[in-house]
Amino acid sequence: MMIVLGIESSCDETAVALVNSEGVILAQALATQRDDHAPYGGVVPEIAARAHLAQIDRLYTKALDDAKLTIDAVDAIAVTAGPGLIGGVIVGVMLGKALAAAAQKPLIAVNHLEGHALTVRLTDQVAFPYFLLLISGGHCQQLVVRGVGDYVRLGTTRDDALGEAFDKCAKMLGLPYPGGPELEAAARNGNPKAYSFPHPMSGDRGCDFSFSGLKTAVRLTIEREVARAGELTPQIVADVAASFQATVVAILAERVGNGLSMATLGYPVTAVAVAGGVAANQAIGEGLRSLAAQHDLPFVAAPPALCTDNAAMIAWAGLERFRLGLIDDASFEPRARWPLTELARA
Ligand code: KG4
Ligand code: ZN
Secondary structure (H helix, E strand, O other): OOEEEEEOOOEEEEEEEEOOOOOOOOOOOEEEEEHHHHHHOOOOOHHHHHHHHHHHHHHHHHHHHHHHOOOHHEEEEEEEOOOOHHHHHHHHHHHHHHHHHHHOEEEEEEEHHHHHHHHHHHHOOOOOOOOEEEEOOOOOOEEEEEOOOOEEEEEOOOOOOHHHHHHHHHHOOOOOOOOHHHHHHHHHHOOOOOOOOOOOOOOOOOOOOOOOOHHHHHHHHHHHHHHHHHOOOOOHHHHHHHHHHHHHHHHHHHHHHHHHHHHHOOOOOOEEEOOOOOOOOOHHHHHHHHHHHHOOOEEEOOOHHHOOOOOHHHHHHEEEEEEEEOEEOOOOOOOOOOHHOOOOOO
């Protein structure tokens, strides 16, 4: 059995985890920077980098202590090498390189998106090839995961990522950062039919997304309703949140419906999987589940704690690579931009 130590620091979560080759998470130490960035309404890169540096040593020690292991028991070190905020990525990569050199362990440079993409193999042993909707704060893509390092991108967003659209709408509704979970909570008290919002790209037969038109419509509706009521009432917040979320579910049904038709035509896909922070959204999960059922495919979503950024997914992606002999030279550079389609294949 192999044990891989994973390190994640590409956005606003600092995390270290230990995962074994049977898919058991032996330890997870994680610190979120949410409160550091909340006053600014978004992630501030300089604050993020410094906070990663302040936390990462402690989390490394905690993960090993929690698992009652020493670094000698670890077979390889996996670290997020991008894409992400470069200051944070550098902090994690430097720890990974230092550990690998000091403890004489193989080092694996993991693409953060591949971490999200392979999570359903850690949690549910999903077999290749599978369809994946990757929806996070920075990414919004439909993919066929053919194997480790082997991705076919069917479509992407032409403007905002879905998590970004959630966060921006939440901000307009006066909800605290990060807005996605807050907006979902507010939507529970609202009427999803209170407002009718546009479905950008409706009728287009491809697999791309666009959310900027929806965002503008939400802004205009809030302005109009506030003018009418004299203030932003809890009812307006709940109704806009519910209507926005219902519109997103309908947009995904159409766009992902196209993607699934395309994917199943070209590949013997085994499942429909969803990954990334927005996959924690229950309404979206239910919509995707029924879409998968229409295509006679099982639907797989990781539990919310493994959908948002974490180091277990990085350790697991590292394990998948390590098993295939995909080890990296310690000279690799942290990357701010690193598309999945540029990955080394097994
Ligand atoms: O994957 P992730 O943790 O970080 C990135 O790599 O981007 O995703 C964070 C994004 C944020 O935009 C956050 O608002 C969104 O995921 N998110 C949600 C929910 N939970 C997190 N969006 C909608 N509903 C949720 N329940
Ligand atoms: Zn992420």
